[in-house]
Structure formats: structure tokens, C-alpha cells
Amino acid sequence: MNIAGATKRLPALAVIFPVLAALLGTPALAGGRGDDGERWDTATASSLLSYIEDAGNQGLRPADYEADALRAALQSQDPQRLDDQAAESFRILASDLAGGHVRPGSRGRYFIPANTLDPPRVEQLAREAMRTGQVGTVLDSLAPQDPAYAALKQELRRGPSNKQTRGHLLATLERWRWLPRDMGQRYLVVNIPEYRLRLYEGGREVASHRVIVGKPSTPTAQFHADVTGVILNPSWYVPSSIIRESVGSLVRNRPAEARRRGYTWTYAGGLRVTQGPGPGNSLGQMRLDMPNPLSMFIHDTPSKELFAREDRALSHGCMRTDKPFDLAQILLGKVGWDRAWIDAVVASRQTTRVALDMPVPVYVVYMTAIPQPDGTIAYAKDPYKLDGSLASQFD
Template identity: 50%
Template sequence: MPRILLALLCFLIAMPAQASTPWSRPAATTLLDYGRKIDSHGLDPRDYELDRLSTALGAGDQRGLDIAATRSFALIARDLANGRVPADQRRLSYFRTPNLSPDAVLALIDRALSSGDIAAELDRLAPAHADYLRLRAALLSLPADAVADRARLRANLERWRWLPRDMGPRYLIVNVPEYVAQLVDRGAVLATHRVIVGKPGTPTPQFATTATGVILNPTWTVPQSIVRESVGALIRTRPATARARGYSWTQQGGSLQVVQQRGPGNALGQMKIDMPNPLAIFLHDTPSKSLFEKEERTFSHGCVRTDQPFDLAVAMLTGTDWTRARIDAAVAAGTTVTAKLSAPIPVYIVYMTARADAKGRLNRFDDVYGLDSDIAAALGAGSLAATRQLSSMGCLAG
């Protein structure tokens, strides 16, 4: 059985027993027109079985029209809601969008057919963030021969589809290729800070977590990878120097457990944002201040180092009694203190190699980890719908 028929069969078997509202010819025609313009989202119309839908419209067979329109709607809805590139192919990304179930798709179709506005139902699945909308506008303004820029924008539109639709009214976002962290409140940027990110060999991943506080004068539990790479050798060959740099250690089993004590020479500096996550990636201060003057700032083992860390701390601690004077006093006292935020703040580490500003100007950033090409290749494959394996969640998950 050809893969495309197998995928269609998989989809139909997973559908619930109750039938959705029949597709009218005007509604199906609207869907066909929407699919043909899906490239405005950086997606390829050839991936949505529009020829099948067009044929069904011309045949006058209601069952064939229902199957073809439902299938095209489901494929478009899945990619707008979840992203086109399968989750296991999103290199260095740990973002996961909720998958659309067959029941959810049928509910969307029923609502769209009842309201008569197919486009509005599909549009609501795509990101509404201003940056996504600006990238779409920038893509539409590009000439057809701007191949490199078109590929770049399509890759970044896809990355936006991996992010939560509701990022929260107040959040901290780090854009790795831009080397920038921004604190955003209701769409307004409250603070912008230069950052240092992971080296190509130890890249900073893309993920979401939540900040709950700011740790002043933190200690640093040295990751085993860094113990093996450098700190372990320092301890074995120059233990006095290691102690002078604040390291203490114990041997546990077959591994060396190392902690660097708090202080201005600590690798985390004198401030670390408390944002627990299984990747052990944090935003923190650094004693290596001069590196912020470099244009390309890929120097860390994966964590994100920020300049002016106490200014960022003050901005994040708005609404608490942690003033700059109190922060300075706590740092000077030399003890480890956690200043709790007034409310948790979502943190997003993203990888956007292009952003468009409010005036439509396109800002491009170096693809420091070489991630754009894989996404662009996947999005450019017109036969992808026929060859990719649809997921087990009703064959719809992205």
C-alpha cells in the first residue's frame, strides 16, 4: 500500500465514530484557497493534499469531498498548531506543543463549518505573537529570488510554532543567535541584556522553564562534563591552586564531586536565576566581564551568562522589597541568599536567526549552531506529507 494511502487509512481509523458536519462546496473551496496560500506561514501547499481536495470538489461526490476536505483541514491544522517538523527531528529543541487529537480536529471542523469562517479557525491555531506576525509580513514582502532569506524566515516561523501560544503576560526570553535576553511585560520590553551562550561543541538548548527567584552569592556544583574536561585535572595536578579558586571536592564511588564556593571568582559570578530544569541550564553572572564586548559570544558550556546581572535581578524582583540597595548589601555580606519573585516568571530559551521589527526591517543573526538548514530542507520537501510517518496520536501529532 502506498504510504500516502496508509497515512490516510491511519487517520480515518483513528477518527471517532460520530460523523462531523458535511462539507459544503463553498466551505471546501475556502479551505482549498486557504491551503494554496499557506506559504504565507512559510509552509508548502504541496504538503496538504490540495490536488485531492480540488478533484473531490470537481467530482460532486459528497463522501469523497468530506474525506478530502477533512484530511486537508487536519493536516493544515496539525502543522499550524504543532509545527511541521516532527518533534524528534528538532535538533537542540525541547519545546513540545500539545498534540491535536482526532476528536479535537473534528470539533474544530464542526465549529468552522457552523461559523462559516474556515480561515479564522485555522488562523487561531498559529502563533499570535507580534514577532511571528512580523516575520510573516517580512516573508510576504521578499522577492521570489531571495532564496536564502526565504529559507531563513521559514525556519524561524516554524520555530515560533513550537512555542506555547500563551507565553504569559510577563516572561524572560533569551535568543541564542542574537546574544540577547529580554524581560517582557504585556508586550513591552522592560530590560534588554547582552548574554554569552554555549560554544558550538556545548550548545545552549531551546526549552521553557520557570524562574522563581534570584540566588545571590551562589555556589556552583560543577557538572561532571566540566570535571572531566578541566576541573578534575586542576584538582589532581594543582590542588592548592584549585582550593585558592574556591573548589572543594570529595570522591564518591568512581567520580569526583566538586563544588566551587561562593564569591566573585565563582564561575556563576554573584547572581544566578533560580529556574530549575532537567537540562541544568541557568542564567547567571560571570567573572569574565570582558567577553561581553565580543561580537560573537559563544563561550559557555551551555548556560547563559548575562551582563549587568543585578539590574536584571532588580527588574525581575519588581513587586518585592528587594531593592537594588538591599541586593547590593546581600552580595557584600557574602552569604548565599535566595530572593523570591513576587510571582513565577516563565523563561524561554529560543533560537531565532531572524526577527523583523515594527517597521518591517529584517534583522538577521548568524546561525551559530547550523540549525537552519535542516528545518529549511524539511519545510521545502513537497513530498514530505507522503513519506513522513504520522504519530500514534490519531496520526495527527506534530
């Protein structure tokens, strides 16, 4: 063997070999856990298994994270098997905590952008868990940090009194995991089963309003939009579905009454109907400008008496709010509009759009288990019967 010749080739081999090793996937030389010398060992994998075994207290099933396989890998005393299985269990669990167990395509009428956790981020989190040994802390950081989520977990840990209550808790915890971790400095939440709208600023509730939501036959979807302005004295461009259902018949059979109610219409390309601004407008005298492809909005209503009803799933899908001018006043306060100006514009019956200084996100959600300030959990009815089907996806 020509030792001198081989020695001269060593620098070239030193460059080429890591490339070949990476292509071949050699764990100790390729990128990944091996390049930092970090691997799942008995201690960190045992911590991961303990977290998985406790996942039921977050409404998740340990079996989904291959708890038995991880336990067997620990007992095998095979370092490679343990490292591979722990990595896989961690990946699945991290994904579910960060974005929910039920994937976006199986969430029904749900149109809030999904949280994503890409593979490099999972690998980074796994390395942090292995390096620090704080597996639970790393995983907890992926779950919702809102106090409501913690309260729901605590209630589930106590043990629900019946299957229906447990179903509400499981479904609500899961829907919390679907939501963005940062909802904004200032945002609106409409909770459909609770028939309630809330405005938050800096994480603090600053306003609360009763709302009317869609009937079970015309349900309000769960979705996100941005409120960009407030429209005072809006006109109503009647949707074709409502023209077919009721307004079209009124126009054709009782045109004088239709005009008295403020409707005008044309037959260009089919019957098109508009209701002019005023107290009798079906949108009331205030609508939030929140463009969205579902054409679902938050607005006033002339039918104030409906807010006294306990069950308020009554609309065609849009959300009607009580005390609409109070809500408008808070939203427009930052652009200098006080209540006197709002009242003056409303009295004029002139359609006026006032832009917000910054868009305000609105999240329309479906939460049947609602933590209360005193630490208890209130349970709303399930008007669209969604909780049972969602909870069944965990069985």
C-alpha cells in the same frame, strides 16, 4: 404482514436503530458532521483550497495538505468525496498551524512541551468553519498571534532576496508554531542566535540583556523552565564534564592555585569539586533558580569582557547575562527587594536565595529572523547550523 405487531415494535426500533447506525458508521445518523447537517460544500471547500494554496506564505507546503486531491474532489462534483477530502485536508493543516509541521521527535535538542490539537477539537473547529463559512478566520486562530509571526509572514510574502534568507524565515516561522500560545503574563525569552535575553510583562518588553550561550560543541538546548527565585553569591558545583576538561587538572597539578580561586574538593565517589561564592566564582554573583533536567541556568560571570564580542557562543551550555543585578532587581521588585538590599547581600558574600512571588517562565529559543520595531527583519547568524536542516524538512 402483521401491521399491528410491527407498529407495536416501532418504539423499540426507534431506540435501537440509531445505535446500530452509529456502530455501522452511517454518516447521516452517527455522531460527527452529519448530526448537525454540516458538510463541506463547494463554497467552504473552495475557501479551504484557497487557504492551502496560500500556505507557502506561512512557510508551509500546499502539497502537504493534499491540495491536488482537494482540487480533484471539487471538480468531481461528488459530495461525499468532497466532504471526506476537505475534512482530511483541514485536519492536517489545522494540526500544523497549531503545533508545527515538524513533529516533536524531529526537532533536535528541543524540550518545550508540544502543543496538542485532539480530534474532538479539530472536529469542532471544522464545524465552525462550515457553519460560518469563515474558513480562513478559523485556521488563522490556530497560528501564533504574536505580531512577530505576522511580520515574518509578511516578509516571506514579499519574497526573500536569497535562499539563505528564505531558510531563516521558514525555520523561524516553524519554531514560532512550536511555542505555547499563552507564554504567561510575565516571562523571559533567551534567543540563542541573537545572544539576547528579554523580559516581558503583559506582552511588553521591559528589559533586554546581552547573553553568552553554549559553544557549538556544547550547545545550549531549546527548553522551558520556571524561574522560582534568585540566588545571590551562589556556589558552583562543578559538572563532571568540566572537571574532566580543565578543573580536575588544576586541582591535581596546582592545588594551591585551585584553593586561591575558591575551589574545594573531595574524592568520595570520584573527584567532586565546588567553587565557593565570590566575585571570581564562575557563576558570578547571581544565578536564577530555574530547576531543569538539563542543568542549564542563567547566571552572572566574572568574564565581563566577553560581552563586547559579537559572537558569544562561548560557554559549556549555560547562559551568562550582563547586568545581572539589574535583572535581579526587576524580578525581585515584586517581593520588596530594591537595589540597595541586593548590593548589601552581594557585598556580604553569603549565599542567599530570594523566592519570587510567582514563578516566571523562561523559554530558550532559536530564532534567526527577528522583527524589529521599525518593521524590518534582522537576521542573526546560525551558530549551531540548525536552520538548514530544519528548512530541508519542508522540501
